[in-house]
Amino acid sequence: MTTFTVEQSWARIESWLAQHAAVSHGLLRPPALPEDIAAAELRLGVTFPPDLKESLLRHDGVQLQDGTPTLGYYGPLSGVEDIVQSTEFLRSIGADLDEDEDEDDLDEEERDEHAYWPHERLLITLGIGWQSSDGLFLVSRPGPNHGRVGRYFDEDSPSFTPWPGLRHVLADFAAALDNGTPFNGRTPLGFEGQLIWDDDRTTVPDPLSPLGLAAEATEPLVPPAAEPVPSVPRPDGPYTVVAIGAPASQAAPVQPDVVFVAGIPPEELWDRLGSVPSTAGPRSREQARLSAAAPWSAYRPMVRVGWCGDGWSYATQEGGDAQFRRPEVLRRLSRGTRVVRLTKQGPEVRLSVTENGVERPEAARRVDSPREDYVIGPARQHWQRLGGDPWPGSTAAYARLLAELATEHGITWDPQDDGDAPLESALLLPVLDDMLSTRHPVSSVRDFDLGGLVDRTPPERLRSAMAAQLARLASETGIDTYPEIAQAVERIRRDLPVDLAADGALDLRMRTLAAESRAAQGLLDAARHQSAPSPIAADDLAAWAVRHSAAGAVREFLLLPLPAAAETVLNQRRSIRWRDDLAADLAD
Incomplete structure (x- = not known):
């Protein structure tokens, strides 16, 4: 498989950004100066891997502001100054942590695995928080790991990624942009001139029903008490029964x-x-x-x-x-x-x-x-x-x-x-949880300015569009296969009253979905402590949890103010193209 060069990948990235995310494209910084790269290498006492030099000579990182292009969760690419500051900062922390250990006693693999921040490691992105607490790093030390890319997070041990070099990172990033495919689990999109990232969520269309399994099971019965064995006197005269051991503690009463x-x-x-x-x-x-x-x-x-x-x-x-x-x-x-x-x-x-x-x-x-x-105990040990x-x-x-x-x-x-x-x-089929009537003010959902949409859209049009979004959510999650929910969603779309009375058909369906989700979770949790596998797979649990949440979105649409319900509906949409759907629904 051919991997594009750094120059080729950057050409593809720039072309896509210019066409789909002009704001983000404008935040790519100009090339770094070769003398600045040389000064950074001298200051840090390392030689930058060739891939890193080529990338910096194309763009010296990015400008950090709204719309900044990022590598998803890995954050924006660092410029020369960012690399120097982050590396020196992490070295200082590593020096404090490793002052009692001698890194020279560790071989190369052990240093990369156990040392907090080896001297030759360079942080090349600023992470999800745009700071040195996480991001991707490169190994600059000559040897088998030279140029290799790893992931750093301040609450976990650093680990290597499958990428052997920055060239491969940029090639995969460019491919994700061109093809609309996931990069590190998230999919890049161009929206309102900016590069954003979202999740393309898939759901099992027909999950296995834990309540269905229970209906096929047989209720266990308490076995009848054993008949007492009569005492038979020994024929050879008197005898004594001796019990050995401490008397049993009295169990707590049933309460x-x-x-x-x-x-x-x-x-x-x-x-x-x-x-x-x-x-x-x-x-x-x-x-x-x-x-x-x-x-x-x-x-x-x-x-x-x-x-x-x-x-x-x-x-x-x-x-x-x-x-x-x-x-x-x-x-x-x-x-x-x-x-x-x-x-x-x-x-x-x-x-x-x-x-x-x-x-x-x-x-x-x-x-x-x-x-x-x-x-x-006498030695200050704890006993139960x-x-x-x-x-x-x-x-x-x-x-x-x-x-x-x-x-x-x-x-x-x-x-x-x-x-x-x-x-x-x-x-019992437990009753549903209370729904909080007070919510935080609606602002943004999945990098979308919902607050602005609410402010500028007439209420009737907003309601119609969100009702259409709710119908799309019902279809994506499969809850529209239940007649009670399908009827409710259709009546919402037509702005007709919906019966959500306690113990009514819609209420019972929503409670049943909650029970399916709870049972699936219970079966998977129990399987962790048993040798036999769970009849329910993790995908089944995910599907029931999604259906339960989607039914909750229907309930919110009926009971809460529209902005709060809209936030829930949009946050739960499964398709990554939901923004395009919303634009179409608003235009109808």
């Missing part, structure tokens, strides 16, 4: 997260939590926890419901992501009534009272206790006591607050009493 709701039956409590009817059935606590931990659950929360006290229904969570600590859940449960919530998470115990969507701050309690299962309760203070606080509920609210419930009882239970 699940629980909510109590006044005046509604358990069936309605169940509905407000978002139960999945196909998973409903009576379960003991042991059965509910076993089922919640199995693939059958697909990481959806499991709850059990029942009656207690004087007109109170209650629900306990037995597995899955915590629900009763979420304000949107408490607000939904307390609609037209009162909810008392008692939760425990490690050292923290919380009690709250919410009435008709509003929490009563005077009724809130919070207790934090220290962890007590760590002890210090196994089998006991790590937070006995929190356990006592939970029991105390629960007992007070009988006096304050007439709630009488003991978690020890319903463990074996087969209470009605089900998995």
Whole structure:
């Protein structure tokens, strides 16, 4: 494969910039003077590799201002003065770090791998922040790595790139410009006279469904208790049984997260939590926890419901992501009534009272206790006591607050009493997170001046264009294959009302997409600690996350001010040509 020379690559770069990004083209600096290059070599005590000299003799870096041409994440190319300043700065840091080590004791490969900043290394770009904290470097030392290009980042160890020289970097950059192909993972574009970089995002069109896998799985059942073996007296007289070892520590009592709701039956409590009817059935606590931990659950929360006290229904969570600590859940449960919530998470115990969507701050309690299962040995080593309760203070606080509920609210419930009882239970399709109504002022998204567009565009035209962008996003991500979303997007396009009622078809679809994304993440996380591979691939997770986010963009379009929704829609567009699409949509 032929690699273009530095001169040939620069000719291609200049031609493309002149045609597609005139502002950026105008910020290329004139050639460096040969005597300036020689002075820099003398000052640094190195000889610049031929590729670097040729490039500097074509352009002595760039002018640093808006529109400056860059090598994507690697930043703008440095001029002679930049190279000197960056190299001396990084040498000074390296000298402080390596003052106790002798670089001369390391061979060439070891120095390039372990030394912070070898003396012959030159930083040739200014990185994403246009400063010496990151960028590309060249090795100027004679030897097998002479002229080789590496990547430097101040929060990581330097490493070599596949490029053997700057000539290859410039050739790949020129090819990316000419062909519209990625360079270091990003694609260059010309927009409003400037070279910009963006991501051309691809998505798996038909990801594997974790909820579909769960539907095919069988719910595990708690095995029946073994029959006790009767004691048989020994025929040869009296005997003694001796137990060896320390007595077992007493395990912490069962104290699940629980909510109590006044005046509604358990069936309605169940509905407000978002139960999945196909998973409903009576379960003991042991059965509910076993089922919640199995693939059958697909990481959806499991709850059990029942009656207690004087007109109170209650629900306990037995597995899955915590629900009763979420304000949107408490607000939904307390609609037209009162909810008392008692939760425990490690050292923290919380009690709250919410009435008709509003929490009563005077009724809130919070207790934090220290962890007590760590002890210090005689040699000051740390030991952990196994089998006991790590937070006995929190356990006592939970029991105390629960007992007070009988006096304050007439709630009488003991978690020890319903463990074996087969209470009605089900998995949940969790309600969606609250959407923040206040957002930062819209300014820029993906190097596009959205704030300026909002200011200069009539609201009706802006809304029409963003509705078209939303439709494009729905198509790119595949969420328009769901009838509920396709209908909503079409009604948005036609400026018609959209039904986003709680537990309506559109709401349930959005919650299902959130559940798919959560389950895919859970399966991949679990596979890291198992020998068997995950049935879900990383591309599947990415696709579900994209669909969940795109559905969220539809929701924002319906609930938030247009500028905020527009920012989300444009930020999520998958096609790298979305700016051209937007221009066409604004012109319609």
